[in-house]
Amino acid sequence: MISFEPDDEQKMLKDTLENFSTNVVRKAAHDCEEKGEVPADLVKKGWELGLIMSNIPETCGGAGMKRSAVTGAIAVEALTWGDLSIAMNILSPSLVAYPILESGTEEQKQKYLPQFCSENFKPATVALVEPRMFFDASQLSTKALREGDEYILNGDKCLVPLAEKAELFLVFAATTPGIGLAGVDGFIIAKDDVYGLEIKEKEKNMGLKALETFEVSFSDCHIPIASKLGGDEKGGTFTRFLNRSRVALAAAATGMGRAALEYSLNYAKERVAFGEPIASRQAIAFMLAEMAIEVDAMRLLAWEAAWKIDRGEDCGKEAYLAKKYAQDMVLMIADRSVQILGGHGYIREHPVEMYLRNARGFTTFEGLLMV
Amino acid sequence: MIDFELSAGTKMTKKLIHSFVESSFRPLSREFDEEEHKDPADLIHSIHELMKGGGMTGMGSMAGGGDEKEGKKENKPKKPKEQNLMGVILAEELFWGDAGLALAMPGPGLGGAAVQATGTPEQKERIMKRFSGDVPAYGAMAITEPGCGSDTSAVSTTAALDKKTNEWILNGEKIFVSMGKRATVIYDGFVVVWATVDRKAGRAGIKPFIVEKGTPGMKVTKLEHKMGIRASDTAAMVFEDCRIPYNNILGSVEVASDKEKTEGFKGVMKTFDATRPFVAAMAIGVARAAYDMVREILDKEGVRIRYGAPIDQLTVLERDVLDMEASLKAARLLLWRAAGMLDKGERNNLEASMAKAKAGMVGTKVTQKAVEILGPLGYSRKILVEKFMRDAKINDIFEGTGQIQLLVIARNILGYTRKELK
Structure with a gap:
């Protein structure tokens, strides 16, 4: 039955996050914007809200709360009401954690999700947007082509939040070019485990100044097939992400x-x-x-x-x-x-x-x- | 809990109404648009029979809009109430069918809404039972006068009490009375006339009165010729020493001495709070009719609308159609929210105005865009899109223009009185 009234838990979450936005985020927002970064202690405070961890199943070290996109939308609104850049910074680990939670293989879940359940902020990011005029998510220039047990990843990305600090990347690339969204896959990459990933200089954008974003390039990165988000699943993972x-x-x-x-x-x-x-x-x-x-x-x-x-x-x-x-x-x-x-x-x-x-x-x- | 699922009952009724209007309204649309003031008598009688027999649940409540707390509690105490929500959803379907014909349908209408909002239980009982009689009945409402429109507090029609006979004597001239002729001449019904009992009291002196069909002194003087909704009669009426029984005054007789306490006027506003969502539903229904027709024609022509074309490939047409679709959805959700609040007994003054303002605007824009997209075909009276555009415009005007809605919204969000924001 039609109802647009959040339930009690959602209301509580909204209140908590709006308080955080008022008392912490907004007070820092102007400085962050001018300095072009969000201080680590603020990010830590945001992390301590436990938003991401709460959605991760107990078997992977999380609180195992039932995940809801509606609740997620309420949370995002409450934090971006505080400040857009800071919210994006605080929530950036979810760009990797949530897709793994939703589409990852059991092995990927066990391997990566516990990393998002520690006390310390887990820097993680997504590389999707590409530095060209007519960027279109269904026609990615970045390609990951299968060679034996590996994918070879090549291409340039931009607007990659926190790339410098990020330990984990979720990179989207065309595995079957020319067939649109279904031909795009995500790859989970630990920065230290791969050659050919280059973090270029920090971007200077019109807005989102407090959020550090980077251009990132991939040249002949060898990615094991086990790193492909969702394993053998063909199509779907990227659509769900989008x-x-x-x-x-x-x-x-x-x-x-x-x-x-x-x-x-x-x-x-x-x-x-x-x-x-x-x-x-x-x-x-x-x-x-x-x-x-x-x-x-x-x-x-x-x-x-x-x-x-x-x-x-x-x-x-x-x-x-x-x-x-x-x-x-x-x-x-x-x-x-x-x-x-x-x-x-x-x-x-x-x-x-x-x-x-x-x-x-x-x-x-x-x-x-x-x- | 946040839920966008219509209840099974509403879904079913919506489908029923949809196929009903598709088969019974649409074939008549052009005829009753071209021949203004012709009465679709067969349709009216058959709908009256259907409603009497309860064959179209919800249709009767559609135009009423008010709450129906009394009498129904014992029967189904646990069933979630979504009368208003269902009402606006069904109204969208009816007006998708044809706005003019939908307005011409018998039922409590605006007058009924005023009775529901301001009447005593005795008055509601007495007046509303007309609608289950043998003759189709209408509840019209007369507020607007030649000299006052949105400023309803400037009403100059007078109501004087004749203490000897204990009757009210109405004198004045009203215009833009929807269904004025059907309610008082062709079929059965009544008009709720807003008149002042004390001109010095300003807004506080304005009261609603029920004038029933056949009351001497009440006359329809003219039917307006309109841009759209031509099947709906819009009457000019005069009241000359029109005598009505004492207890045909709706609500309190008292004129509040404090001018800020404007009980009678609040009745007007309360009526509008209840009817505003329905006008929003009408706007959305008409706009969707135009939108659906555009999509249908584009489909036939093999024009595909993509959801997510890159900017160098996105056509102007796609952009327009996507805008139409998104704004229609936005207006509908705002409307559902306002109606749902009414069902829960929450005050929805702000939300109802938001829904009405948005829907009025969207209805106008979407239908105008539809004509543009279809070019000469859209402009031609061969198809109904041009009629939809003409029909849509009224929704941004009656029951409070879009600008009046913005005024209500602005006062609300700013916490301003009428003096602080004029």
Whole structure:
């Protein structure tokens, strides 16, 4: 039966994470953005929330809680409401842990998942996006071709979060080029075990400044077949990854959009012009009203796609549309939040200009968050 | 718990209504669009029979929208209530079929919604039983006047109490009374007329009155010629020394002395809170009709819409169609949320306005886009897409324009009064 009311556990999780966002993340956000990194102790505090570990089965050292994409979307929104870059940093291990949890072979689960259950942050990352203009997830240039008991991996990636620190990589490459998503596979790579993986210099992007991202290249990397995510499974693993990441990004756009709405709303109530708060003018108030509608609409679309994931149904269309809708709307919302603050919105002391720079990235972001 | 699954009952009824309107509305759509003010009498009678026999569960509640707490509790205490949710889902199907014909269907309508929202149990009982009579009945609502639209507090129609006969005497002119003629001339029914009992009291003095069919002094003076929803009659009415019984005033007779406490006016707003989701459902239904038709034609032409084409290959057409689909879904989910809250007895003023504002906008844009995509075919009256566009526009206007909704939303999220945000 239709209901859009989170259950008690989800509400508790939301409260906990929003408190964390308010008391820890937001206080650090401006500094992180200016310095271009998230300090290790903040990442550790985020790790201590136990979000990833709680989803890992007890047999692999985790808490064995039932994993839910809807709950994941709620968590992502609550953290990105704090700060998008910091949330992506804190959650980056899930980019490897969750796909293994969902699609990995038993052997892969036993081998890797316990690594995400220790007290210390496990730096792990995903390499999916490629540095070219018309990047398309279904037509990857990076290729992994089978030779005997190995795959030979070649290609360039960009927007790889935390590549320098990461110990584990999940790299997506075309194993059967030309057949689209079904011909793409993921490979779990421990950085120290492979030759030919080169971390290039730290990227300088328009937004996501606090998140360290890198270009990474693979040249003739020999990967054992046991490292292929999901073993013999043909197709499917990548589609599931993409769907989950699209839902997560839609939830992230919701979180950041809500932050932008709230910030500009509060500003508009305080800023006085011509003798009254600017919020009491329809030109401003109507912008806020439309922003509020879209924040809620984005969330509901993300939840619907997540709900389909939880039911094990095909959600390709829903996840794609949820992300597409969210990336359009978050840009509109962030732009208006800058507009409402006027000149002040353009100044880096207020977070709204950062929201706008971050918002523009959602069309490019793919695979940077997971539910 | 977050759940997007329709209950089995709703799903089944939705399917039923869908095939019903597909076979009984759609073949008549063009005829009753071209011949404005022609009455689809056969359809109206057959629907009335169906509703009387309970053959279309939910249809009656569709237009009513109010809560129905009394009398039903003992029978099925544990069954989850989703009357409003079901109502909006069915309304979407009906309006997918044909907006004009759907509006022309008998039932409590807006007037019924006002009775449900503001009437006493006795009034509800007395008035609502009309709808199970032998003649199809309508509940119309008269608020708008030549001099006032969205600003319903400027109502100038007067209601004066004749203490000798204990009757109210109504005088004034109303326009845009949907179903005014069907309720008072062609079939059976009543009009809920909003009139002021004390002009000095402003909004506080505005009260709803039930004027039943056959009341002397009530007259339909004209039917409007409209851009769309042409099967629905939109009447201009005058009330000249129109006498109605004392207990036909809905709700309290008291005029609150404090002007901020506007009980009577709250009734208008309460009515709109309940009906707003239904207008959103209408908008979505019409928009989906246009969207479905576009997809069907594109399919026939062999045009495929890809979900996830890379930007250098994505066509403008694909982008438009995907936008249409996503915004329709967004509007529908906002609507389901608002209706679900009403079912739970939660205040949904903000959410109902969000749903209405969004759906009105989406309905307008999606149908306009549909005409554009289909080019000369879309513009031609050979197919219904152009009619859908004309029908859709009203949903962004009646029951509170999109701008009024934004005003309600903005006041709500800002915590502003009407004085603080005009």
